[in-house]
Amino acid sequence: MPETEQQYFVPKGSIVREIWGKADNIMFIFAASAAEFALNKAVDWLYFTGKLPADPLGRLFSTVSYARMIIYSDYDGAIAAINRINAIHAGVEQARGAQIPDWAYRDVLFMLIDYSVRAFELLDRELTDDEKEEVFDVFYSVGLQMGLKDMPFNYRQWTDVRVQHLQQHLLKSNFAIDLFKQYKKHLGPIRYQLLKQVQLLMLPPDAKKLLPITKVSYLSPIISFYKLSRLLKLDGVLKEAILPAEYKDQIKALDTD
Template sequence: MKTFVEDTSIVRKIWGTTDITLFIFAGASAEFALNKEVDWLYFTGKLPGDPIGRLFSTVKYAQYILFKAEKEAIASIEKINVIHQHIETARGSKISNEGYQDVLYMLIYYSITAFELLQRTLTNEEKDDIVNAFSRIGHYMHIHDIPADYREWKKTYEHQLTCSLRNSDFTKDLFQQYKKHLGTFRYFLLLDIQRMLVSRQVNDLLRLGRPRIVQLMIPFYRMIRKCQWHKQLILMMVPSQFKAQVKAMDQNNTPGLPGITTV
């Protein structure tokens, strides 16, 4: 059975590995808070009301698309399209093509940086593979003008970083929600992980500064990853109500979704 992403693709390794996937969303949560169209996520109130729950929900959708049979994956993307259309109708305006691009490009960028931080440097072919996989998702989401290879994507992404980001009241509120739902210690770890992953533009806008403790721990963490001891450490870093979702994230063949939810 043909899957949406080939079994040999580096994308499956990245998104089938729990800590890498969590680092992807740690980084993306910083950049996403700066996006000029983040107000769309406040329309339903679900993101600020439960930002950690929304993260795990998004992970589940992404894994479902990346690991399932092609027909099932495309059907899931089409359901997401319908949900977005309903939100646009309720609000009376459309999410821009650039807004969709921005989110897709974040997933590409942090897939690369998170994997390279925790594991190894990617080859140019592997980076092309990542861009291609998310370009296919973008195609079925009717997102236009998405580059098909890493070199072109990098140029486009760097341009959009200068045009699509701003530190707004939504940014400040979203980070306050992160802190509220994570607690002080986990929030400190989130910020430190973000310092290692985000681009210079994102760091400057958020005034994150230089990495602190986590950067010093990464070499040791890479060592214990080989022995699987890191899995218990990951569970300690996650609020208790989400431990079951974390345990399920290592499964490449994610079970069927109970129902697509909205942003």
């Protein structure tokens, strides 16, 4: 492949690299994803191995590492990372003797599209239509490489399908209730409250109404202060306040110069 931007799965200069190059964007993306994972009707698959409820924060950083490998690696490296994800899922399916529903895979890609956009617009600026299309294109390409079918073809079509998925695939189950208890156990009461407040800011209405939490966020007025802290280079202190101290190095590693 020639020495051009096309040697990367996600070209240099892409808005996706900008979004996923900031630790706070990633943390907001996965705070929201943590809620939607819990509410998804396929959450029993996350409980099958026991790894998610046993170590939700460790699983978060594991998932982040795969996402960033895809976004920042060269093309071959990104494809290798996607293939490893497929292999892991295939192993779980073989162990359980069943297949993960195709719609569950699409749900994961859909939430990454949605929350990438929402996090950046909440913490940075509004995205243009072309930038939103670019975000969609990256995760659409991941879906194709994973062999997923019935994917929407563009961002506009995705917005309609996303609403349908939220209405059809979310449920406040016993698994969801237990997973939120695990989040609280591993984060502690104060950080857990912060998690819930971020989720209230980030989740779409169909997901938010199922959350086992209050429906009003007091975090909105703080966002402006947080944006200012970025300019003053004080945001690192706030990031470390959100997650336990043992994840300090991982948090710093999320920021890409």
